[in-house]
Amino acid sequence: MDKKSLENIAAKLRLDTLIAINKAGSGHAGSCMSCMDILVALYYGAVNGVSHSRNGLNDGAKNASRPCVVMKFNPNKPRWDERDYFVLSKGHAVPALYAVLAEQGFFDKSEMKYLRQIGGLLQGYPNVKVPGIEASVGSVGQGVSIAVGLAMAIKADRENRNVFVLAGDGELQEGQCWEAIMAAAHFKLDNLVLIIDQNKLQLDGACGAVMNVAPLADKFEAFGWKVIPVVSGHDIEELVYAFEKAKNVARQPVVILAPTIEGKGVPFAENKPAYHGVPFSDAEMEEVMKKFGEVEEVGEVT
Amino acid sequence: MEKISTLMAFSEGLLEMGAKYRNLVVLDAGLASAMKTSKFALNFNDRYFNVGMAENNMVGIAAGMALKNKSPFVCSFAVFSSGRAWEEIRNCIAYPNLNVKIVGTHAGLMAGKDGVVHQALEDIALMRVIPNMKVFCPADYYETKAVMKYMCEDFGPSYLRLSKNAVPMVYDDGYKFKAGRGHIVKDGKDATIFSTGSVLSEVMLAVDMLEKTGLSIRVCNMCSIKPLDTALVLDSAKTTKRLFSIEDHQIDGGLGGVLAEVLSEAGAGIPFKRIGMNRFAESGSGYDLYRKYGLDSSGIFKSIKDCY
Numbered sequence: 001m002d003k004k005s006l007e008n009i010a011a012k013l014r015l016d017t018l019i020a021i022n023k024a025g026s027g028h029a030g031s032c033m034s035c036m037d038i039l040v041a042l043y044y045g046a047v048n049g050v051s052h053s054r055n056g057l058n059d060g061a062k063n064a065s066r067p068c069v070v071m072k073f074n075p076n077k078p079r080w081d082e083r084d085y086f087v088l089s090k091g092h093a094v095p096a097l098y099a100v101l102a103e104q105g106f107f108d109k110s111e112m113k114y115l116r117q118i119g120g121l122l123q124g125y126p127n128v129k130v131p132g133i134e135a136s137v138g139s140v141g142q143g144v145s146i147a148v149g150l151a152m153a154i155k156a157d158r159e160n161r162n163v164f165v166l167a168g169d170g171e172l173q174e175g176q177c178w179e180a181i182m183a184a185a186h187f188k189l190d191n192l193v194l195i196i197d198q199n200k201l202q203l204d205g206a207c208g209a210v211m212n213v214a215p216l217a218d219k220f221e222a223f224g225w226k227v228i229p230v231v232s233g234h235d236i237e238e239l240v241y242a243f244e245k246a247k248n249v250a251r252q253p254v255v256i257l258a259p260t261i262e263g264k265g266v267p268f269a270e271n272k273p274a275y276h277g278v279p280f281s282d283a284e285m286e287e288v289m290k291k292f293g294e295v296e297e298v299g300e301v302t
Numbered sequence: 303m304e305k306i307s308t309l310m311a312f313s314e315g316l317l318e319m320g321a322k323y324r325n326l327v328v329l330d331a332g333l334a335s336a337m338k339t340s341k342f343a344l345n346f347n348d349r350y351f352n353v354g355m356a357e358n359n360m361v362g363i364a365a366g367m368a369l370k371n372k373s374p375f376v377c378s379f380a381v382f383s384s385g386r387a388w389e390e391i392r393n394c395i396a397y398p399n400l401n402v403k404i405v406g407t408h409a410g411l412m413a414g415k416d417g418v419v420h421q422a423l424e425d426i427a428l429m430r431v432i433p434n435m436k437v438f439c440p441a442d443y444y445e446t447k448a449v450m451k452y453m454c455e456d457f458g459p460s461y462l463r464l465s466k467n468a469v470p471m472v473y474d475d476g477y478k479f480k481a482g483r484g485h486i487v488k489d490g491k492d493a494t495i496f497s498t499g500s501v502l503s504e505v506m507l508a509v510d511m512l513e514k515t516g517l518s519i520r521v522c523n524m525c526s527i528k529p530l531d532t533a534l535v536l537d538s539a540k541t542t543k544r545l546f547s548i549e550d551h552q553i554d555g556g557l558g559g560v561l562a563e564v565l566s567e568a569g570a571g572i573p574f575k576r577i578g579m580n581r582f583a584e585s586g587s588g589y590d591l592y593r594k595y596g597l598d599s600s601g602i603f604k605s606i607k608d609c610y
Contacts, residue, residue: 138394146362149366151366153371156327176362179353179356183353
């Protein structure tokens with residue numbers, strides 16, 4: 001695995017995301033930064049290389065010369081019927097996902113300029129009208145249920161496809177998450193992988209202070225899930241191997257607990273709840289540009 | 303006369319539609335025995351899922367299944383399926399226009415002895431304000447089956463409102479249902495009664511009594527509340543002199559509310575009385591509640607006769 005290029009991709013996508021949010025004038029900059037490396041691991045990760053499917057099919061192990069990818073998808077055919085599903089349950093982080101999808105070629109990058117604007121394609125929360133977005137998610141707590149439904153339908157059709165769902169740790173305060181978590185174990189959904197972006201912050205402050213959801217590993221184990229903890233949700237290599245391990249678990253759903261840093265990559269915003277649900281100001285963006293300007297191969301920034 | 307509830311018709315309809323549509327799946331939330339879904343479950347056990355008492359999760363799961371080309375019927379008491387999971391229905395199903403059918407059973411006062419918490423009197427109002435959602439409230443056995451056939455042929459979300467009380471047949475095997483089309487059960491000149499759901503049987507008894515006093519009454523069955531047959535409503539406002547709506551539901555936001563919107567926007571300027579609920583009820587047998595709150599035939603008769 002080419003660790004350096006994955007990190008460069010993540011840095012570039014961070015910048016794309018922040019520019020789009022800044023232009024939109026609203027959005028959740030901090031939350032997008034905390035989950036970006038997880039998204040890069042899902043969409044670019046491969047056990048034996050980098051998967052960049054901008055001009056072609058990301059079809060897994062069909063061709064031995066291609067890398068063994070984390071997730072199967074095809075930007076030229078978003079509804080490809082062998083693809084894996086990704087559901088973004090923490091829907092407020094959708095600008096980060098848009099940046100990934102645009103970079104992969106699901107839609108034109110120019111759409112990013114019209115994020116959250118009237119008449120634009122890219123809505124403030126995930127919407128199935130956008131190529132590559134699998135589920136419309138309204139408020140937090142609903143995406144895990146949708147992912148459970150997808151995984152159940154895949155099982156009913158006896159297909160070999162996986163469902164990945166990304167949720168925030170604060171989101172687990174929603175009771176519906178636990179209804180879905182109970183159901184996933186009951187139906188033995190070993191094709192379901194839930195990733196918890198543990199940035200430990202929510203709109204009102206620290207999750208632990210607002211309403212503590214810990215200890216998560218114990219809770220998931222008690223609910224019948226296989227828990228795979230990672231040391232850092234920003235170590236893309238570690239995440240890719242965790243996904244590979246998750247895919248090989250049988251007869252139970254898997255949760256990957258990924259500790260992250262809210263605002264990761266932007267030093268002045270790291271671990272600050274004040275940056276959870278706001279864009280950066282123009283002055284702050286200048287600082288961001290300066291920092292990301294140091295990263296190699298950034299390019300294509302408009 | 304043979305009597306059967308719209309809920310039992312639903313149970314049979316599921317079996318028939320399940321045989322016809324291989325992508326039809328049924329979701330229950332721990333009320334399977336009350337939903338009468340067991341026939342479907344026995345015949346199609348690989349397409350039947352009981353997710354336990356978790357309505358919000360059930361609706362989310364239905365959204366996920368619909369995203370993978372299933373056609374889920376989501377079943378619970380009308381209070382829960384329409385109310386508890388309202389936001390999931392709005393955001394996860396109606397907004398992306400997914401092919402999910404929401405079923406609300408034990409609707410209205412006929413839920414009876416369980417009392418207010420189980421008597422859905424607001425479900426029509428809750429469902430009809432959501433864009434993309436269709437709302438159907440069938441009156442009898444045959445209409446329920448015809449509506450279910452329509453729902454399966456139609457793509458997109460819809461809400462099916464059912465009652466548990468056995469009611470006489472109004473229609474027969476040949477009845478064809480069409481969304482957005484009301485049905486004139488009986489024509490008349492002096493007044494029009496708009497009815498929705500299985501309270502229609504009480505309406506028909508009341509009309510017999512009213513006609514004996516010399517009134518000529520048109521009865522329109524408005525099973526399709528959304529889309530609404532506005533042409534029939536406005537035609538009735540022109541050809542008859544007085545309008546009434548009758549429903550086992552709150553008059554605000556229900557059939558009465560829908561008709562008031564249509565009539566006032568069209569400037570119909572015609573006397574119009576809404577008969578139904580405008581409060582919470584209480585525990586009691588369904589028919590005792592109908593008597594107390596004026597939804598039985600004699601109560602309906604009195605409400606209408608008072609206007610003359």
